[in-house]
Amino acid sequence: MPYELKSLPLSTKVLFSSYLIIIAIGYFVAVLQILFTHGMADTKFGLSIEDIVYSYYGHRSGSKLEAMLNGPMQPYAPPEERFQIIQWVRDGASRTEYEQAIRPIIESRCVMCHGPNSTQPDFTRFEEVQKRAVTDTGATVQSLVRVTHVHLFGISFIFMFVGIIFCFASGAPEPLKALAVAMPFIFQLTDIASWWLTKLSPYFAWLVIAGGAGMAMSFVFMWIVSMYEMWILPLKYRPQGIQTESYLRYLRPKKG
Numbered sequence: 001m002p003y004e005l006k007s008l009p010l011s012t013k014v015l016f017s018s019y020l021i022i023i024a025i026g027y028f029v030a031v032l033q034i035l036f037t038h039g040m041a042d043t044k045f046g047l048s049i050e051d052i053v054y055s056y057y058g059h060r061s062g063s064k065l066e067a068m069l070n071g072p073m074q075p076y077a078p079p080e081e082r083f084q085i086i087q088w089v090r091d092g093a094s095r096t097e098y099e100q101a102i103r104p105i106i107e108s109r110c111v112m113c114h115g116p117n118s119t120q121p122d123f124t125r126f127e128e129v130q131k132r133a134v135t136d137t138g139a140t141v142q143s144l145v146r147v148t149h150v151h152l153f154g155i156s157f158i159f160m161f162v163g164i165i166f167c168f169a170s171g172a173p174e175p176l177k178a179l180a181v182a183m184p185f186i187f188q189l190t191d192i193a194s195w196w197l198t199k200l201s202p203y204f205a206w207l208v209i210a211g212g213a214g215m216a217m218s219f220v221f222m223w224i225v226s227m228y229e230m231w232i233l234p235l236k237y238r239p240q241g242i243q244t245e246s247y248l249r250y251l252r253p254k255k256g
């Protein structure tokens with residue numbers, strides 16, 4: 001390798017490091033975003049296998065309305081009324097019965113939070129209630145197609161640049177480096193394939209976690225090695241005393 005991270009010019013090191021720092025912050029925020037979306041799928045904070053199953057496979061045993069009425073929305077209506085809504089869902093959620101029996105319950109118990117001006121779905125509109133009365137089959141194919149192409153393009157870009165920077169590392173043997181730069185791409189494919197597999201069967205949920213964790217680990221590895229070789233390693237070789245000239249010669253890239 002004609003150029004090594006430890007002997008790059010200052011400007012290049014600053015450029016590479018700035019990029020790595022921004023990307024690390026981006027990664028951190030992406031993890032927060034996962035915790036706030038998928039992490040809340042089972043209504044408890046923190047990412048679990050259940051969250052992954054609910055997000056991709058869905059609650060196949062029942063509708064969202066039923067799951068919420070038996071879960072976090074339980075305190076807002078007495079059992080007979082909740083049972084009436086659930087019965088209506090199981091009977092096929094017809095409009096006529098909704099107008100006769102269900103709308104009054106929803107209007108008196110739910111619309112103070114689920115009204116037209118709230119951030120929650122507006123249950124004064126029948127369609128909004130109906131949408132949540134069908135079996136929840138998790139992520140739609142359209143949403144998976146969208147997220148898949150965004151991730152393939154976007155994340156490959158990130159790992160291309162992180163990988164290029166890491167290629168200038170000199171501390172690790174070449175086969176290990178080759179493996180390290182390939183890992184994020186392999187884990188990315190695993191991760192994306194596992195979303196689709198989990199949509200088909202909940203048994204693949206663990207693969208989503210494994211793919212994401214593997215990608216994060218390869219990122220952290222390349223990040224730390226690159227930063228270490230740019231900023232810490234040169235300090236270790238700095239000679240004691242005034243041999244600045246030989247130190248500078250050492251820092252200059254070797255020819256050939």
Ligand code: HEC
Nearest residue numbers: 043064065068072073076077106109110112113120121132
């Ligand atoms: C005190 C306010 C409040 C009341 C009353 C309330 N909800 Fe909610 N509801 C929320 C909040 C906040 C959320 C979103 C947070 C969450 O998912 O736990 C939510 C979410 C939901 C969802 C999921 C919506 C979605 O698809 O994201 C359903 C379904 C639901 N509520 C049904 C009901 C029903 C039925 C009632 C009446 C029996 C009701 N809620 C009463 C505050 C309320």
